[in-house]
Amino acid sequence: MDPHTVGLMGIAVLFLLLILGMPIGFALAFVGFWGISFLTDISVAMPAMVRSFFGTFTTYSFTVIPLFVIMGELATVSGLSQGIYEVADKWLRRLPGGMAIATIGACSGFAAICGSSVATAATLGRVALPEMKKYNYDIYLATGSVAAGGTLGFLIPPSIGFVVYGILTEQSIGKLLISGFVPGFLLALTYALIIVFWVMHRPLAAPHNPQRVLFKEKVLSLLKVWELIVVFFLVMGGIYFGFFTPTEAGALGAFFLFVVTLFRKKLTWKALVAAMTATTKVSVMIFIILAGAYVFTYFMALTMIPMELSMWLGKMSLSRYFILAVILVIYLLLGCFLDATAMMVLTLPVIFPTIVELGFNPIWFGVISVLMMEAGLITPPLGLNIFIISGVAEVPMEVVFKGTFPFLLAIFVVVILVTVFPQIALFLSNIMG
């Protein structure tokens, strides 16, 4: 049987196993292992599989994953989220839909120290939802703004999404992280605009809060989150100016938050164990998917499918933007069923060579894919942030899905803007130290 047929059969079996509920990392490794065995020999597949797992668990640059995850965990334990929300509320409450916009602001702030969208949504959901409920905010607007705001955790650096993309495509993780900063800010702004339009259209969705806040009070409130500001500049400034690698920046950020949590007397033994357990859970889940992806990528390389697909698409007389649009639609559809990391792992081995062949900037495409993964976090039926907020707010998932729907529009707007003006994503990384 020729390698192409074996490769296509492998892809079909992979999707079958995924539909049957086999863990994604295992399904990738299983198909990859038997595919390599079929095309070469089992004596080649065995060491390939062991080396994939061994390499994943012993590559120094991968230490950035648990370090970024524990940063977010420690930020949650330290109670910084409450302070972030209070600051955002003081600065933004007088805008139409002020508390929902404050939620977006707080999510952006928390995302600046936490790489996980789920952690951002869950943490801010617990703080913001009761407040919005107190002021009779429409449940769709309240839950939608938290679930959508949570997605910023995946885009605003430090972001696990960029780390995984960088690992899979061998791009500079530092550059990717820096590239996410402006689009992240732009997305937060677009979310805020969506809220303003929502409230202008339906004023009852967000009762106006007439309580004035003095400018002095606003400025003083920033003192409550000085740790956040320090840790953000330490981590992102360090990477941007080339003082630290992302791994070192992650370690320093986590260490700083560890000390902050200690000084705030929030670091109980129970909280520390919970933070470490959650870090293990999230990191190992990513590692297993990555290890499986390495076995599968090896198999795909043997079939030559990714290379030939990219060459074939490159030779077609179609506009490269048309092919990009098709890829984005595929991402949007896959996002409805797959977790963001899994989606990257499954698609990048095939799609990335095509993107490079078509002449797109790999760092720019990293931003675009992470934006599309964000959309996947709030699209039915398997949007992870929806599950989280539905649980926190104790409302049916349909309510949250309906609430997040307008925010999807914001993601598409930012994708279009970043596509038309790639410099939005690239100018910071192009001039970084």
Add this chain to the structure above:
Amino acid sequence: MSILMLVPTDARLDLFLAGCKKRTRQLNAWALAVGMGWVLVMMCLTTLDVAGRYFFSRPVPGAIEMSQFMLAVFGILGMAYTHGIGANVRVTLFTGRLPRRPGLWIKAVTDLLSLQMVSMLAWYAGIMAVEEFTGGTTTDTLAIPIYPLYVLLAVGAFLLALEILTDFMICLVGAARGSRGQIFNDAVKG
């Protein structure tokens, strides 16, 4: 189907399976306890390394190699726990809508396939540990032998295989007998 009819129907089998699950959970919890703290050590070591480099022009020698070892202990010993609590991402769109028994059958099949892959990983990691031991491969800076990492991978994969085997047995028995105990409910949820 006839072989499955031989599965005992007495409550002792449920107890046995519950006991297996309890033991594997204990093993996983111990492995997790040994592994998870290394993330904090990695954090401190890297911070020390950076501080040493910038303030004293003396980075910690071999910090990268030590971090690699710590990452391995942290990650590999967490594999079984992560799987045991159902944190390995899977698509439940189809299986989540299935009736209970077909759901258990399908879970048993995917567990069996996973078990094959993970068992081979454990076995061959053991073989490679022996090869690395015989070859005397060490790290570049600190000259630490590499083979313990392969041993660790074999142990981590073995624990993971035990966890999957237990789940497989539970799903198989649950599917064959239509049992409704808590462990069967947990198993079908994955």
